[in-house]
Amino acid sequence: MDKLMSDLKSQIIAQLNLQDTKPEDIGDDQPLFVEGLGLDSIDALELIVLLQQHYKIKLSNAEEGPKVFKTVRTMAEYITAHQAQNA
Template sequence: MEALKQELKEKIIDVLNLEDIAVEDVNDNDPLFGDGLGLDSIDALELIVMLDKDYGIKLADPKEGKAIFQSIETMAKYISENRTK
């Protein structure tokens, strides 16, 4: 699970071009939206595409995405339970 969390941090920084954020700056339980990383709805769409492309997870329900994208911790848990790649 730790390797997956590390991978997620790297992918999020890369996919969303978060140039001024380092992997070490992202805590597992920090919120991804709002006060945490400060991501927005466009970033959420990018994360949905990344989940599909990299892990074979398709999100159809936006409410589901809101729960999954709370933190690195919640994303890693969801991916480990649902990935097809």
């Protein structure tokens, strides 16, 4: 899980072009939207693309979004659960 969260932080920084942000600046349980990293709805779309590109996961239910993209940890948990389901 730690490795996955570390990878995710780097991928989020690259995908969203978060200049001056390093992976260690993003807390595992830090909110990604509004407060915390301050991401917005366009970033949410970028994160959906990130999941598809890097983990082949298609977020089919939009209502899952706020829960999945709450923090880096919730994203990692979602990816892990999805991979276990498809193993």
